[in-house]
Amino acid sequence: MDTLGALALATEPPTDQLMLRPPVGQREPLITNIMWRNLLIQAIYQVIVLLVLNFQGESLLSHLEHDYANKAREVKNKVKKTVIFNSFVLCQIFNEFNARKPDEKNIFEGFTGNYLFMGIVSITVLLQVIMVEFLGNFASTVHLSWRLWLVSISIGFISWPLAFISKFIPVPPTPFSKYFKRIFPRRRSSPRSEENHEEGAHGGGAHEEETREDSHQ
Missing domain, CATH: 1.20.5 (Single alpha-helices involved in coiled-coils or other helix-helix interfaces)
Structure with a gap:
């Protein structure tokens, strides 16, 4: 999944807006402040959601599906873990669109023209469906109902509006690494x-x- 995600982002063609940006020095940090902002917000969201599913997943799924309450304890645990795994992967797939335009609000600009990106994302989704529904012995997953699939997709979809709102949070021009150097100076x-x-x-x-x-x- 990580390999396909990196390959999808690597196929993003350069735009004319890149020529309007100032040159980046060799000693500039690889991860900019805008990237740090987006990473932290998405990471906090995913950690909160996965922790809630891990500790309160059984009760939440019992309210969602009537048949879930009648299943054995072992089956409930497998279903819960499959939902956690499926939600995590779908969060990464949805977040690939956010990574296309980390500093722009319209993350879908030029999306339809990048056929490689669309193809790789489609392959990733297809492999995830196959892994969850047909490769249970290999991936330690179980079949999910359409309701649980909607839950996983909804969890991943929330990363889009969350990323849009985060674009309104300003970031300082000074790289965060320089702040850390001031707080933790080099040992004399x-x-x-x-x-x-x-x-x-x-x-x-x-x-x-x-x-x-x-x-x-």
Whole structure:
């Protein structure tokens, strides 16, 4: 899934707006502040949802499906884990669209023209359906009803409006890495090492002076 997601984002063609951006230096951080903002918001959302499903999933699914309450404890646990797995994967698939335009509100601009992206996303969705519905012994999953599929899809879909709202949160121009350097400065060398460094510098200077005197003689 991660490989297909990275391949889908790598097929995104360059746009004319890239020429309007200032050049990026070699020492600039690879992950910008905008990326950090989007990553943190999506990560917090997914962690909250997955924790709720893990600890309260059985009670929530019992209210959703009447047949779920009559199933055995082991079957309930497998269904809950399958829903958690399915929701997590669908969150990543929906988030691939957000990653296309991390600093733009319209994440679907140019989507229909990128056939590779659409094909890779379609293959990812197809593989997920096959893994959940037909490869239970291999992936340790069980069959999900259409209601549980709607729950998983809804959880993944929420990442779109969440990403749109997060675009209105401003980020500072200074990279976050520089703030961490101010809070956690580099460890200074010990006094002994500084003395050795100074002695080496003085010794090197004296050696250079002796060499110069010998050359004059």
